Amino acid sequence: MEVVYTNVKVSHSMIQARTAPKLHSFLRTHCALLLRYVLLGLLLVRCAPADTGDSPKKAVFIILDGIPADVIEKVETPALDEIAATGGYSRSFVGGEKDGYSQSPTISAVGYNHVLTGVWANKHNVWDNDIEAPNYNYWNIFRIAQTADPGIRTAIFSSWTDNRTKLVGEGLPEAGAIKLDYSYDGLEHDTVRFPHTADRNFMHAIDEAVSTEAARYLRKEGPDLSWVYLEFTDDMGHMYGDSPQFYDAIRKADAQVGRIWDAIRYREENHNEEWMIVITTDHGRDAETGKNHGGQSDRERTTWIFTNLPDLNDHFRHTPAVTDIMPSVARFMEVPIPSDVSAEIDGIPFIGEVSLCHLRATRSDGTVELTWDVHDPSGELEVFVSTTNHFKDGQPDIYRSMGKTAVSAGNFTLPESPDGFLKIHIKAPHNEANVWIE
Numbered sequence: 001m002e003v004v005y006t007n008v009k010v011s012h013s014m015i016q017a018r019t020a021p022k023l024h025s026f027l028r029t030h031c032a033l034l035l036r037y038v039l040l041g042l043l044l045v046r047c048a049p050a051d052t053g054d055s056p057k058k059a060v061f062i063i064l065d066g067i068p069a070d071v072i073e074k075v076e077t078p079a080l081d082e083i084a085a086t087g088g089y090s091r092s093f094v095g096g097e098k099d100g101y102s103q104s105p106t107i108s109a110v111g112y113n114h115v116l117t118g119v120w121a122n123k124h125n126v127w128d129n130d131i132e133a134p135n136y137n138y139w140n141i142f143r144i145a146q147t148a149d150p151g152i153r154t155a156i157f158s159s160w161t162d163n164r165t166k167l168v169g170e171g172l173p174e175a176g177a178i179k180l181d182y183s184y185d186g187l188e189h190d191t192v193r194f195p196h197t198a199d200r201n202f203m204h205a206i207d208e209a210v211s212t213e214a215a216r217y218l219r220k221e222g223p224d225l226s227w228v229y230l231e232f233t234d235d236m237g238h239m240y241g242d243s244p245q246f247y248d249a250i251r252k253a254d255a256q257v258g259r260i261w262d263a264i265r266y267r268e269e270n271h272n273e274e275w276m277i278v279i280t281t282d283h284g285r286d287a288e289t290g291k292n293h294g295g296q297s298d299r300e301r302t303t304w305i306f307t308n309l310p311d312l313n314d315h316f317r318h319t320p321a322v323t324d325i326m327p328s329v330a331r332f333m334e335v336p337i338p339s340d341v342s343a344e345i346d347g348i349p350f351i352g353e354v355s356l357c358h359l360r361a362t363r364s365d366g367t368v369e370l371t372w373d374v375h376d377p378s379g380e381l382e383v384f385v386s387t388t389n390h391f392k393d394g395q396p397d398i399y400r401s402m403g404k405t406a407v408s409a410g411n412f413t414l415p416e417s418p419d420g421f422l423k424i425h426i427k428a429p430h431n432e433a434n435v436w437i438e
Contacts, residue, residue: 058267059276059329060218060226060260063112064253066234066293068284069304071242075250079258080306083277087308090350094283094322095301096120101438102346106293106300108234111282111322113167116140116227118326118347123392131166136175137394139341141326142168143176145225148335153221155182157214158229159206161189181223184213200235204252207232211256219263222271225333230256242290264308276332278307278325305350314375315357316350323347343399343425343434344391355381355407355428361435368417368437370424377408381428387418399425 069091072080080089094111096102097120104110104121105128113126117138121127125135136143145152156164164183169175187194187206194202207230214228236249257279264275280303286292287299294300303322309332315324324347330337331349348357356372363369370383384399391397405412407428422437 055272055274056224057274057276057333058222058224059278059333060214060228060264061115061325061329062228062230062257062260062277062279063115064233064250064257064279064281065108065229065231066237066283066285067250067253067281067304068290068299069302070299071247071250071290072281072304075247075254077250077254079254079261080279083257083261083279083308084306087306087310088312088316089304089306090316090320092280092303092305092320092322092324093301094303095296096122096346098296098301101436103296106283106295108282109162109167111303112163112229113140114322115280115282115325116142116167118323118345120323120346123344123346126167129162131162134166134169134175135392136169136172137392138344139176139338140168141329142180142225142227143178144330144337144341145333145335146178147176147338152225152335153181153223154178155214155217155221155223155226156180156185156229157183157210157217157226158185159188159203159210159231160229161186163227163229182217182221184210184217200232200239203232203235204249207253207256211259215259215263218260219266222267222273225329228260237285238291240291241285246290261308276307276309276329278305278309278329280305280322280325282322309351311351313350313352313354315348315354318357318373320350321347324350340391340396342432345432346434348431348433353430355379355430356426356433357431359424359426359433359435361422361424361437363417363437366417366419368414368422368424370412370414370426370435372410372426372433374408374410376430377406379407379429380404381407381426383412383414384425384427385414386423386425387421389421389423397423 095106096104102120102122107128109129109131110121110126113124117124117140119138123138125133142154164170164185170180194205196202230253233249233253236246240246264277267273268275283293284300284302327345327347328349328351331352354375356374358373360371382404383402385402386397386399388397402414425434
């Protein structure tokens, strides 16, 4: 698919103090030693890896299920706090545009897929935990990375096999037939090792196994791109709501994140690698009991992001979306995204420079007005419009240029405003953005 656009002194004092016979012996012995040291040095230089000045960039993203922002902010989480101290923390949101075309249920699998694909449910087509018909035309980060570089090594650590088989779509032709290099999942099916009990504590044991294996594998193998999913917090939320049991589950999850964080620091200190870790959640919980989720209340929609990266832009500090994680990971790893896929991504990178975010479109009296929040006002942007959405079916859309304007303007009126569906794509110096009008 493609988007079609029209337009190294030896000291002699010791030698002089010796008699001639001793001198001969001294020179013979020490010259032999010197020669051995020189040869050893040359060998070490030859065998040492070349220092190109570039450290391999690797990323791991972690989803801790079902923790509202107000709770993660009040429960003691020393590992997460340490990560934020090196990078940052921000509240974020899920659910798409409330009451708009991209509104998405605040449900687990839906939220996972936002992280994976960088788009809302109106595009990736996952509306609940059944995951009946994902639209794989909206590529996930594993497909993007492996397409850009087949040598990239990938891994998933999860309690839920559907994360790999349905959301990532491992092996499915329609999902790019990608193959993860390592997977550690499906432990919930091992009822001998993890006997299922009504208190759901077996899920804590599974999360312990998942996080321990993730830390071991990351420390030993250092895969380039990894996903870790931990479930127990959501179980406790559903059972007890806002409660000591729920808060204790969050402390346990923080310790599990700490294992993985220790492994990453080991890799950075011992393997000349640069790592990105980002931790988020898939949804909040209802305000009344803290047991439920799925709706569009503020508490269900308000989530959070922790990351170790210091290169955080203003967008990160202004309530980023969960969809912003995928393009941020791709930008950090320096993975190119195909232009047609990139044009559909709803997220905006929260690292590096960005020109704009929060693109909005309104139609009034036959006129379409675009507005956006300006981050870097330099340069011009160009506006493109398509009246079709063939991309969802794996076909290209034809975009027509509607003109250019200064990023600093913050608004643009389309010179032509056809009735019906419009897909609007903006290319700015540091990022792109899209919006629909239905």
